[in-house]
Amino acid sequence: MSSQPPPLIPRHIAIIMDGNGRWAARRNLPRAAGHREGVRAVRRTIEAAIEHNIRWLTLFAFSSENWRRPADEVTDLTFLLRHYLRSELNELAEAGVRLHVIGERDRFGPALEAELATAEARTRTNDRLHLVIALSYGARAEIVAAAQRIARETKSGTLNPDAIDEAGFTAHLATAAMPDPDLVIRTSGEQRLSNFLLWQAAYAELIFDDTLWPDFGASNLADAIAEYARRDRRFGARPSPVPAQ
Template identity: 80%
Template sequence: MSAPPPVPPPPVPRHIAIIMDGNGRWAARHGLPRAAGHREGVQAVRRTIEAAIGHGVEWLTLFAFSSENWRRPVEEVTDLTFLLRHYLRSELRELAEAGVRLHIIGERDRFGSSLKAELADAEARTAANRKLNLVIALSYGARAEIATAARRIAEAAMAGTLDPTTVDETIFAAHLSTAGMPDPDLVIRTSGEQRLSNFLLWQAAYAELVFDDALWPDFGAANLGRAIAEYARRERRFGARPGPADAPPDGEGP
């Protein structure tokens, strides 16, 4: 009797995007200032990057600082930007040695010329790495990103370099900050909240969503593994129906 064919491994999402939520609540739960929660969140970033590489994930996008975060108290924004600068300086060599390529999306101009230059330098120094593409969303908001893309397309049409009748989803996506990146297959949000909060609204149109009750500083390899396992259990149809193409309609939605 011939041996049964090998069971294929469960699918691993090519691109995982994470809304890292709960730093402030973690700090409050431990009787610590909010800055301590943000610092502990950096440790969760390190664990998650290592776990993503271990699973063979190609792209990992982390929502680090939203465009709405500028409305927070000045002291907290200062702590966040200081932590970002410290992370770049202390972790860049380790990221490079691990084969991680860094990408930044969002309105980096708002961080000032010095930090903007450090972000560009970090991207350039990791540009040859191929183990994992790490995308950090900074001062990022999906609605602003979509509006900017629409404005760029309108400007190109007015300049005569783009025929507006040719604009389709592919052309529109090429004007987003994520141009050239695959759309996320899986979006994870921590802290038990169940919303996208203006994150990758265009790109996540067909992403699987997983909501984890863990506060971000408590997130680690086990949490990521469970989210990937949940992703593997789901059937992704992208609006199509399973089975033969001529199967009768059954009223099923997306």
């Protein structure tokens, strides 16, 4: 029997899906084509996450800053989101995937907001993989909103300000019921968090993959998980001493 310990698998992987536009530009295609191909990468990644027994997968699908993009591109992205929900929901539900949505979903209008709520309700009893979609999400806005909620509770007398600690603050975030990400992956070679899970990713391992998101697949995820397993996660503590030979 092997004495090797089992490989270290992240419980929660968060991905900044970047590079759709560049993928399309390199092929002289409209940006919408890159976004459509990016949806296929989402499907591959979800399937791979299930195979690796990842429990939580968060995808940064639409940032709060993305509203500054041209109106036709925002329309294309919204259409793709609606199409994805309608075409993939049954398969996600059958695969045991539970859908969660964080961000300002109301900005997409009442019809899409209702579809998102329906999808969450449809998958509520699943627990094989928790799929979190960040839509119109920005970490700074999330932190400000949490501070505002705490201020209101303090003002009303329902919260003692001296009792506020990290756990109490976390409980007021949109991700309160979720574990912090162990691993954050960003595709396309860019090396920044871009206002994504700034509080939650304080101790996450960061991996920057040069692959453009539409080309991301099972092998990329497997490589990232293998790299994560090689890292020494100390959470600010000193490294363990190396035993003498």
